[in-house]
Amino acid sequence: MRLLSATWADMRFQLKHGFYLVYVIITITYLIVLSFLPENIFSVTLPLVVFSDPSVLGLFFIGGIILLEKGQGVLMVLVVSPLRSQEYILAKVISLTIISVLAALAITFFGQYPTVNWLLIIISTIITSAIFTLLGIIINAGCNTVNQYMLKTIPYMLLFLLPCLSLVGFPYSWLFTIFPSVAALKLMLGAYHGIYWVEATALTAYLLGFCYLLLRLTVKIFEKEIVFQD
Amino acid sequence: MNFDVQEGEVFGFLGPSGAGKTTTQRLIIGLLRNYNGKIEVLGKERSNWGKDFYEQIGVAFDFPNLYIKLTARENLQLIGAYYKNKAEKPDEMLDRVGLLPEKNVRVENFSKGMKMRLNFIRSIMHNPRLMFFDEPTSGLDPVNAHIIKEIILEQKKAGKTVFLTTHNMTVAEQLCDRVAFIVDGKIVTIGSPKDLMIEHGKRVVKVEYQKNGTLLDQDFELKDIGNNSGFLNILKTSEIKTIHSGEATLEDIFIKLTGRNLL
Numbered sequence: 001m002r003l004l005s006a007t008w009a010d011m012r013f014q015l016k017h018g019f020y021l022v023y024v025i026i027t028i029t030y031l032i033v034l035s036f037l038p039e040n041i042f043s044v045t046l047p048l049v050v051f052s053d054p055s056v057l058g059l060f061f062i063g064g065i066i067l068l069e070k071g072q073g074v075l076m077v078l079v080v081s082p083l084r085s086q087e088y089i090l091a092k093v094i095s096l097t098i099i100s101v102l103a104a105l106a107i108t109f110f111g112q113y114p115t116v117n118w119l120l121i122i123i124s125t126i127i128t129s130a131i132f133t134l135l136g137i138i139i140n141a142g143c144n145t146v147n148q149y150m151l152k153t154i155p156y157m158l159l160f161l162l163p164c165l166s167l168v169g170f171p172y173s174w175l176f177t178i179f180p181s182v183a184a185l186k187l188m189l190g191a192y193h194g195i196y197w198v199e200a201t202a203l204t205a206y207l208l209g210f211c212y213l214l215l216r217l218t219v220k221i222f223e224k225e226i227v228f229q230d
Numbered sequence: 231m232n233f234d235v236q237e238g239e240v241f242g243f244l245g246p247s248g249a250g251k252t253t254t255q256r257l258i259i260g261l262l263r264n265y266n267g268k269i270e271v272l273g274k275e276r277s278n279w280g281k282d283f284y285e286q287i288g289v290a291f292d293f294p295n296l297y298i299k300l301t302a303r304e305n306l307q308l309i310g311a312y313y314k315n316k317a318e319k320p321d322e323m324l325d326r327v328g329l330l331p332e333k334n335v336r337v338e339n340f341s342k343g344m345k346m347r348l349n350f351i352r353s354i355m356h357n358p359r360l361m362f363f364d365e366p367t368s369g370l371d372p373v374n375a376h377i378i379k380e381i382i383l384e385q386k387k388a389g390k391t392v393f394l395t396t397h398n399m400t401v402a403e404q405l406c407d408r409v410a411f412i413v414d415g416k417i418v419t420i421g422s423p424k425d426l427m428i429e430h431g432k433r434v435v436k437v438e439y440q441k442n443g444t445l446l447d448q449d450f451e452l453k454d455i456g457n458n459s460g461f462l463n464i465l466k467t468s469e470i471k472t473i474h475s476g477e478a479t480l481e482d483i484f485i486k487l488t489g490r491n492l493l
Contacts, residue, residue: 005311073295
């Protein structure tokens with residue numbers, strides 16, 4: 001019940017601060033740009049755009065949201081309320097995942113991508129959004145300004161997004177699948193270009209396990225840095 | 231530091247900035263974990279309490295912590311949703327602190343005083359047993375400060391316990407059953423404001439009177455004042471301007487005990 005209330009509170013917060021409007025504008029911009037691309041580039045670009053939404057954008061959004069909460073002092077009130085750290089974190093993940101999934105579906109639907117596995121799009125977007133939202137909360141834990149957050153984000157971005165280049169393919173490039181971002185992107189590309197169900201299941205299971213561990217780590221760091229400042 | 235707060239008591243924690251008031255409060259609230267010694271709150275060692283502890287306490291910090299893009303009512307609804315005890319009549323509470331007409335106004339358009347009032351009712355809307363207020367009347371005009379003080383006394387009447395941190399000696403004197411003075415992490419004295427004021431005051435009566443067009447004043451020992459002929463003579467023959475007993479103010483006591491001014 002508290003989790004539901006917290007998710008609802010987060011959605012209201014994001015709506016009032018214009019995050020949804022930003023998402024709509026970005027989605028429309030993506031669709032306009034995509035409509036000008038030739039067929040062969042479009043088929044690769046659209047999945048990448050959909051992937052970048054919950055990852056790169058998500059990372060910046062969660063940073064902004066928590067900094068706003070810190071600035072307004074709301075975080076202090078939540079800390080002394082019955083809301084558990086895990087519920088606070090999950091509410092952030094769920095609320096941001098909802099807009100990410102809506103954006104992913106809108107871009108794919110209105111972009112009129114020919115072959116699509118909708119279920120896989122939803123699964124990969126949820127997982128990608130969860131990973132990067134949790135990562136954003138971890139990065140944000142020790143930050144008080146936008147500049148601090150931006151600077152701290154760069155190494156994480158490089159660590160998570162650079163390995164994605166391995167998907168162009170080279171000897172042993174499959175080893176990079178160990179990076180959760182690569183696994184998530186593989187799953188996302190699979191939703192558009194086709195993927196064996198065994199591989200999709202294995203990637204999903206691996207990523208869900210990673211998400212669970214990342215959630216545990218996020219709760220720990222959140223409590224150490226934000227809740228108990230001792 | 232060793233002290234206890236009784237159930238149904240308003241306990242004032244007074245002292246200059248950096249004295250350790252906030253740290254002590256944070257320890258009791260549970261925001262600092264590593265401590266030596268014992269902190270028993272609501273019948274249980276603090277470190278043994280989980281998040282359920284917060285169902286039973288209310289905290290209002292000395293600065294407003296509100297969703298500024300949401301309205302007053304939305305703020306109460308969103309935070310209130312995390313408690314098992316739901317606020318039964320949020321509009322009545324808003325009305326009590328004069329915010330009902332602005333219930334649908336975004337908090338970003340509120341003055342500091344309005345934010346403080348909203349912050350205050352948000353901290354008590356779940357009907358907590360134990361409340362922590364940090365400078366609850368800060369930024370409020372006398373009328374609104376009076377309303378907040380009245381609500382605090384009503385809470386006390388209802389058997390609730392209040393832990394009040396303040397620099398405002400008048401507020402402490404008006405509200406607190408007992409106060410503790412904190413300096414450099416230590417309690418230098420503790421007691422009821424009245425007892426402390428008498429204990430640290432002078433046992434005299436100061437009379438200000440006018441005689442032959444001149445304003446004069448004189449101190450008389452309180453002991454056996456009814457038989458003090460000089461005092462009685464002034465009362466009979468002069469025009470009395472003021473009469474004051476010589477008890478100390480809480481601020482006097484603080485300065486006397488610490489050699490420091492309240493900041």
